[in-house]
Amino acid sequence: MTTPIEPPAPPAKTAPLRPGRKLGPISDGVGSVHRAWLEPLRSHYLDSGLTLSDLSVRVPLAKSKISELLRGTGLYPRWEITLSLATQLQMPSWPLYRLWRQAALEAQKSSDWVERSADKAAVTTSQTPPLDHRAFRALAENDYRLYAQVFLNDDQRDTAVANTFDILWLRWNEALASPDTRRYAWDTLRTTVMARTPHIDGWPEFGAAAFDTIALRQLTTETERIHQIEESLQLFKAMSRLPAQQLDVMVLRRLYGIHPETVSTLLGIPLAAVRSGERHAAHYLESVICPPPETEGNTA
Template identity: 60%
Template structure:
C-alpha cells in the first residue's frame, strides 16, 4: 500500500503554463519514492517553468522529464535530480537523503548510489527555516518515542529523520496550513506507517508488547508468557483504532506523555485529546473481554 507523505497542497493556485498538463504520479511509485517526488512536483508546478524550458538545463528530453516527474521508467540518477533541484531552488541535502533512501528501497546498490553522486557539486547543507528548527526541538523526542512503538531502533531513527527532511522540502505548505504542528505530525505518522509492518492494512504494534511496565514486572516465565499474550491481543486491538485515537493511545499509554504534551505533538486541542482517549478506551473495552490498559501518566512526562 502506498501512503502519501505530503498531507496537502499549497492553497495558492499554480501558474498557468503552455503545453500538456503534467500527468499524475504512477500508482507503482512506492512511498519512499513519493517522499521526494511529491514536493519536487509541487515546486515545479508552482515555479511557472515548462518542461521544454527545464530540458535546456537538465540533461533530459522533455518527454523523459515528464516521466521522471510522474515516477515512470528507470529510477533517476542523482546528477539529474541535482540539476533539477538547482533549477527549481530545492534544498539539496534533504532531497538527497530522501532520493538515496528511495534508491536503496528500489533495489539499487550502494555502489550505484555512490557512482550516481560522483561529479555533482558538493551538496551544501544549508540550514532549514528557523521555524523548522524550533519544531524539531519541540517534537523530535516525541516523534522518536512514537516511532519506537512500531519500528526497531535503526528504522525508528531513519523514519524521524526522513520526516524532518520531507517537512523541510514542504515547509511552505506547513506554514500555510491551519497548524504547523498538525501538518508535521501527519508527515511523521505517514512516514512511520510506510516503514512499519502491516496486518489488514493497519500498522502492527506488537513490538511494543515487549516493553510494557506490566511485562517487566512479571517474575516467572509463565507470568511473562501470559502477560505477553494479553499484550499482543491489546496492541492488535489498538492498531484497529482510527488514526488520531491510535496516536493518542500510543502517546498516552505506551509513551507516557501528558495530555498537554500529546496536544502539542498532534496540534489538536486538549479537549480533542481527552475525547479521543475516552472513545478509544470504550472501543477497547467492547473489543476485549479482559483488558488492562497500561496506565496513563498523571502529568510528569512532558
C-alpha cells in the same frame, strides 16, 4: 515530555497558471521513499510557474524524460539529473540527496551506482534547515521517536524520524502555509512510519511492542511476564483496529502517559478531540477485551 512550538502564521500563496498539458499523477508503482522526495519536487515545479519546455532548456534532459521523472515512470533517475532539476526549482539539495539515495538502494540500485551518480554532481552537506524548522525539530523529535518505536525496530525508527524531518525541510513552506504546521508535521511522520510498518489485513502490526512495555519491565517472575505479554498482545491487536487519530492518541496517552495538552500540541488537534478520542477508544477496547457477561435471557 517536550512540547513543539506554536505554528507560525501561514503566508499567502497563489498557484501560478501555466500553459501546456497538465502533469500526470505519480505512478502507483513508486516506492514510499521515492515518493517522499518526488512529491516535494513536483510541488516546487507546480509552484514555480515553469513549464516542461522551460526546464528542458535549462536541464540536459528532453521534455518527455522530465515528465517521466516527475511522474516516477521509467528508470530511477540519476542524481546529477535530479540535482539539476532541484537547483532550477530552488530546492535544498542535502535532504533531497539523503532521500534520493535511500530510495535508490530500495529500488535495487547498487552502492557503486549510487556513488558513481553522486560523484558526477557535488552534494552540499553544509546546508542547514530554516531556523524555525530546526527549532521545531529540537522540540518535537524525542516524542516523534517514541511514537515511531512502537511500530518499528530501532534502525527503522531512526530512519523514519530522520526521513520525516528531511521531507519537512523540503516542504517547509507548504507546511507553514497549511492550516496547522504541527498537524502537517504529524501527518508526515505518521505516513512515513506507517509506510514501514508491517500490516496484517490492512491493520498496522505492532505486537513486538508488547515485549518492551513499562508494565513488563516491572515484573520479576517468568509466569507474570508471560501473562503480561499475552495481555499486551491482546490489547495491541485491538488498538490496531482503532481509527488513525484514536490510535495515535492511545499510543501517546496509554503507552507513554503523555499529558493530554501535550498530545494536543503534538497532533495539532484540539484538546477536546484528544479527550473525546481517548474516551471512545477506551470504550471500544473495553468492549473487545472485556466484553460484558451474557445475561440468562441471552444464553442459548
